[in-house]
Amino acid sequence: MEDFKRLNPIEAAQQFIFKHFPNCQGALLAGSVIRGEATKTSDLDIVVFDKTLSSPYRESLIDFGWAIEVFVHNLTSYKHFFESDYERARPSMPRMVLEGIILKDDRIIESIKKEAKEILEQGPKKWSDETIKTKRYFITDALDDLIGCTNRAEEIFIANTLAELVSEFYLRTNLQWIGASKWIVRSLKQYDQKFADHFVDAFDVLYKTGDKNKVVLLVNKVLEPYGGQLFDGFSLGKNQAEL
Template sequence: MNPNRLEPVEAAKQFISLYFPDCQGAILAGSVVQGKATETSDLDIVVFSKNIYSSYRESLIVGSWPIEVFVHNLISYKSYFESDRQRARPSLPRMIAEGVILKNEEGILGAIQEEAKQLLASGPELWSDETINIKRYFITDALDDFIGSHNRAEELFVANTLAELTSEFILRTNLRWIGASKWIVRSLKEYDEAFTEQFVEAFDLYYKTGLKNEVIEIVDKVLHPYGGRLFEGFSLGK
């Protein structure tokens, strides 16, 4: 880490005192409070202020720290909670539930953190049979493209799509939250570390050697409890 930087919590507190001195509450979240910080990690800070009418997000650099600040009032965060619940990616609830409190006037954050924790514990909505079949079809379509392709450039992008679709399927059918980018792997690990290791190794082997069998096997394994691959008889909008 940059030796000239303040420690994350101290830097975040200074940021709040300079930029949001009248805010009601603030939370430091993200990699720096989860023990997963890297040289390029930023400070994710959620601010609650009665002086704003609508939420916003802003990126700044303060004292050598890149900072992402998410500003809400005591009403606006609720619509983000609901949006995150519907898309099954609980970004804001996770930040609030797992973050470190920097400021908490009149104890307002206690109820908000509890709301976030309850949302996380409840998990996403159960997929309908129709949704499962739609997802099976598109995974099958990507898998067929992957198997049949002899164009390495195209295969790479098909493999990426297949990995995302399959990871989403295994998580959602097991009532788990999903993620994007690095949160895909983190979400998979929270679900099942052994499966995640097999999943990552299968795709890593393909990227390194071009061998497809392990990827095909793990995708079929994920689909099997729900009827396997789906093509014949599938319809959409009929």
């Protein structure tokens, strides 16, 4: 799968659709290759709409010199994925659809893109005060574990958990979409480049040197507008247990 064997990504995606889904009603090429963020290990993310399918599926394969991830839907199943992504605040499917380059269209793509655009512009559901309180508690718990940890191996993985919790809290309390893996940083940058830089620097210093101070300051700054750290008096499920 060397570069010289690869077709242009759009040409490869078009040939893939012609070969595997010639009768589909629509297809899109999304992902890093169309955002100009591709690396030598990037694959092609292709979304297919085929009204003959009884249920959606996802498949990974290699064709035309590319690793290809294909997400295949009928003309209603994608709505379930839109809804699911909205509920978890990670808009993978709406983002792929909206950013996607059209490979084939039997006059269905415009309306689906419109649905995706409306979801993305709406933003995720606002957290309740109770959810914020619960998240504060678990961030505090992870931070305490980090501060008290003297085992370097354990410290690394506590920091991983804390980074994910804090990024989620910062974005969701500001009514922003979240992400996982590389999309943690991308989501932070899309919303607040300055905060993203501080976030990355704090954890980078911790991973490289073991110095926890920047992470502690960052976490406290994120929690401060919502009451700061929370341990004493936190309760989960007690009222239901007393009924």
